[in-house]
Amino acid sequence: MRHGKKFNHLGRKASHRKAMLSNMAASLILHKRISTTLAKAKELRKYVEPLVTRAKEDTTHNRRIAFSYLQDKEAIKALFGEVIEKVANRPGGYTRIIKTGFRLGDNAEMCIIELVDFNELMLKEAKPEKKKTRRSRRGSGKSAESTETTTESKSEGADEATAEVKEEKAPKTKKKAAEPKAKAEDKPADDKAADGDTDSDKEAKSE
Known part of the structure; x- marks a missing residue:
């Protein structure tokens, strides 16, 4: 058997x-x-x-x-x-x-x-096998690096935006600074005109 x-x-x-x-x-x-x-x-x-x-x-x-x-x-x-x-x-x-x-x-x-x-x-x-990755709630080193790079890029973008805003505001301040100068220039002209009037009055009186 x-x-x-x-x-x-x-x-x-x-x-x-x-x-x-x-x-x-x-x-x-x-x-x-x-x-x-x-x-x-x-x-x-x-x-x-x-x-x-x-x-x-x-x-x-x-x-x-x-x-x-x-x-x-x-x-x-x-x-x-x-x-x-x-x-x-x-x-x-x-x-x-x-x-x-x-x-x-x-x-x-x-x-x-x-x-x-x-x-x-x-x-x-035959293709090389892909490495198996595990998902976890904790951030891995790569994710931390990626978040750091994203935060750095965001901060750089924010810095650039603030710089542009400052450049836009800067001409306005220059204009404002230029206006007082113009007013200051107008005042001496008025003073000169006033001085001219006083001189003419003095000459008339002397005559």
């Missing part, structure tokens, strides 16, 4: 299944992308991703365990070399499955399984 055995046997004996997944994992590591059926790709993902995680720590023990699964020296070199250099900062999810339709003949669902960090087209299309 197979109670509780939920993995996909892929229609093969255990030894055949193990050899097939080993060969597929080595091919995926060497070529970075292979085409296969969707069922095999899902099983291969569960087979190869733990090996990539283990390869992040390069020790003799981990190399021997990886070799027991892959049985390929070139695949081990690639796994502990170029693959880990690109995958080092990724916490998991090293592979991607892309469905490609159905196979002619048996109509099996086909797909491409690839290593995520080696697909340059998708890496270019």
